[in-house]
Amino acid sequence: MMATASPDSLLEVRGLSKAFGGVRATNDINLSLRSGELRCIIGPNGAGKSTLFKLLMGMIMPDSGTVVFEGKDVTRAQPHRRARMGIGIKLQNMGAYPNLTVRHNMLVPLHHERAGQDPDLQIRQLLQPLRLDGKSDRLVSSLAHGERQWLAIGMALAMRPRLLLLDEPTAGMDPEETHATCELIRSLNAEGMTVLVTEHDMAFVRQLQSRITVMHFGAVLAEGSLVDIEQHAEVRRIYLGHGTPRRLLQPRGARDLRSSAENG
Amino acid sequence: MDYSHKVTMIRLRRHASRVRMALSGQQELGRSAGFWFAFAVVVVGCFAAPMFLSRWQLLNFSNFLINGFLALSLCLIWGFCGILSLGQGAFMGLAGYAYGVAGINLMEQNGNTDLALVIGLITPVLLAAVLGSIMFYARVQGVYVAILTLLVTLLFETFLNQTAGEGWFVGKAHLGGNNGLGRFAADIREPPSLALGFGDSVMEFGGRSYAFFYMTMSLLLVTYLGLRWLVNSRFGSVLVAIREDADRTQAFGHDVRLIQLLVFCLSALIAGLSGILYVSWGNFITPDVFGVYNNILPVIWVAFGGRKSLTASLGGTMFLVWLSQALAIQSDYAFIVLGVILIAVMMLLPEGAISEIADLIDRWSRRSARVVE
Numbered sequence: 001m002m003a004t005a006s007p008d009s010l011l012e013v014r015g016l017s018k019a020f021g022g023v024r025a026t027n028d029i030n031l032s033l034r035s036g037e038l039r040c041i042i043g044p045n046g047a048g049k050s051t052l053f054k055l056l057m058g059m060i061m062p063d064s065g066t067v068v069f070e071g072k073d074v075t076r077a078q079p080h081r082r083a084r085m086g087i088g089i090k091l092q093n094m095g096a097y098p099n100l101t102v103r104h105n106m107l108v109p110l111h112h113e114r115a116g117q118d119p120d121l122q123i124r125q126l127l128q129p130l131r132l133d134g135k136s137d138r139l140v141s142s143l144a145h146g147e148r149q150w151l152a153i154g155m156a157l158a159m160r161p162r163l164l165l166l167d168e169p170t171a172g173m174d175p176e177e178t179h180a181t182c183e184l185i186r187s188l189n190a191e192g193m194t195v196l197v198t199e200h201d202m203a204f205v206r207q208l209q210s211r212i213t214v215m216h217f218g219a220v221l222a223e224g225s226l227v228d229i230e231q232h233a234e235v236r237r238i239y240l241g242h243g244t245p246r247r248l249l250q251p252r253g254a255r256d257l258r259s260s261a262e263n264g
Numbered sequence: 265m266d267y268s269h270k271v272t273m274i275r276l277r278r279h280a281s282r283v284r285m286a287l288s289g290q291q292e293l294g295r296s297a298g299f300w301f302a303f304a305v306v307v308v309g310c311f312a313a314p315m316f317l318s319r320w321q322l323l324n325f326s327n328f329l330i331n332g333f334l335a336l337s338l339c340l341i342w343g344f345c346g347i348l349s350l351g352q353g354a355f356m357g358l359a360g361y362a363y364g365v366a367g368i369n370l371m372e373q374n375g376n377t378d379l380a381l382v383i384g385l386i387t388p389v390l391l392a393a394v395l396g397s398i399m400f401y402a403r404v405q406g407v408y409v410a411i412l413t414l415l416v417t418l419l420f421e422t423f424l425n426q427t428a429g430e431g432w433f434v435g436k437a438h439l440g441g442n443n444g445l446g447r448f449a450a451d452i453r454e455p456p457s458l459a460l461g462f463g464d465s466v467m468e469f470g471g472r473s474y475a476f477f478y479m480t481m482s483l484l485l486v487t488y489l490g491l492r493w494l495v496n497s498r499f500g501s502v503l504v505a506i507r508e509d510a511d512r513t514q515a516f517g518h519d520v521r522l523i524q525l526l527v528f529c530l531s532a533l534i535a536g537l538s539g540i541l542y543v544s545w546g547n548f549i550t551p552d553v554f555g556v557y558n559n560i561l562p563v564i565w566v567a568f569g570g571r572k573s574l575t576a577s578l579g580g581t582m583f584l585v586w587l588s589q590a591l592a593i594q595s596d597y598a599f600i601v602l603g604v605i606l607i608a609v610m611m612l613l614p615e616g617a618i619s620e621i622a623d624l625i626d627r628w629s630r631r632s633a634r635v636v637e
Contacts, residue, residue, distance in 0.1 A: 083517035108505040109516040
């Protein structure tokens, strides 16, 4: 139905807009992901990254625009339908269930697996690369912050998605955990999974070596490689004010980006 | 020979442990062998109750058990699905009225209440299906569900209260206004007790009979164990996930609205069973069953015991129903004592008295196990 879609296109977003009250959270977003692509969305807080993810998952409905996944228009589809079609998500403030055990958390996405398969075996296989092996019976609220984030990624992976949406997967992680998370995402991508990830941490973005989309005030500002982005005049003006490109490369938090955007 | 015997034993033991695993699971209190032993003692004690209780006490105990269904139905929808329904009395009452009206009309003709029972069970489920579809698909949540369900039950109460006139006959059954269904005049028929079977082999379950007590006790046991199995199944883990966070659960591919609707209907079915048993027990039902009192009471029972556990909800209900009755016999001001107990439990043990005590025992036994190590 999308005349512009290339044959190996997995996700086609056209003119996606959503306003809350008078605020345009996303404004005419166009985004295209090839199958097997790794893409990073950067942008200051309030740029509309989380809203875009919720729109992609169907957790909120757009005012206008279309979302096409694997050639099917899913703009009006409910979240559970999209999940079953192969979109997995880890939202920023919506990771694992804190009051439940790790095992119970993993059972929720595994529910659709065929009967006869031992869920505990699957859980062990999924948890092992996430360093959560042997913590099956722990309450999530008793886990370290990084472990909770990894569990949330594990839960998204348990759905065996073809498109994985990760909203700030490294928020609150230390540099070592951030590095390991990046390696995990790269290895998932190397195995053929399409991943769309939002991030603040520029060290992470550099390590990821992916194509980058820059969002600002709910709209796509620029798209390209890290080098392209760093040389993009508008991005430099908004992000860095009159600063040097080096600041973009520093592992700084969102507040720095936003305040420099507001100042600039 | 000896070998095959051993294999059979191992198989049996494996089956037994599998059954225990299916019933125990993460979602319920009481996973230890000690719990199941105590459970067996209580069940055997209850089934033996007719041997040491008077007729009146047994009649009273049957009524306690009928309340147990209402508590389980609320525990399922509120404790496990996170939906506070203040309209469980509507399902109970509607089932009671539907069974009663159908029973009055069909008993003589059929010689049994089989069809009336089916009608009584289907009616509340239909109401739940319609009400649930409207609520869950329109994303009505939280306190609005409570208000809406209470509103519906009060509508039924208001409607039935004004059916005293001559015009309010459904076949041979007179709806009877605030007197309800029952023999309040010589020419009015009362709803029959359950009489199940075909042709000549019909078994009657009059409210005063042992048969009624045994049937109610067995049904409660089956309902409790069945719900235990349900909440400990993988479906149950999804239910709890919905209670914790519905949006998140939907993103894992679960049709939350449909699941909520199904559980709401199941909850209505169990509350409906309570209503049918109630009519069968006393051969009457009044619009009071739809009133505020009958809808708030289960919430207090379940909150008192612990809403996140079937065992705690059921135990709390039995204890509170017994206590309020025992106190009422003692003094006119007993309700003040009861009120103080309820407020103290809500404030000091917010997860419910039985749940919190069980949690304490669990932690204590784990700590002593660690000391032994």
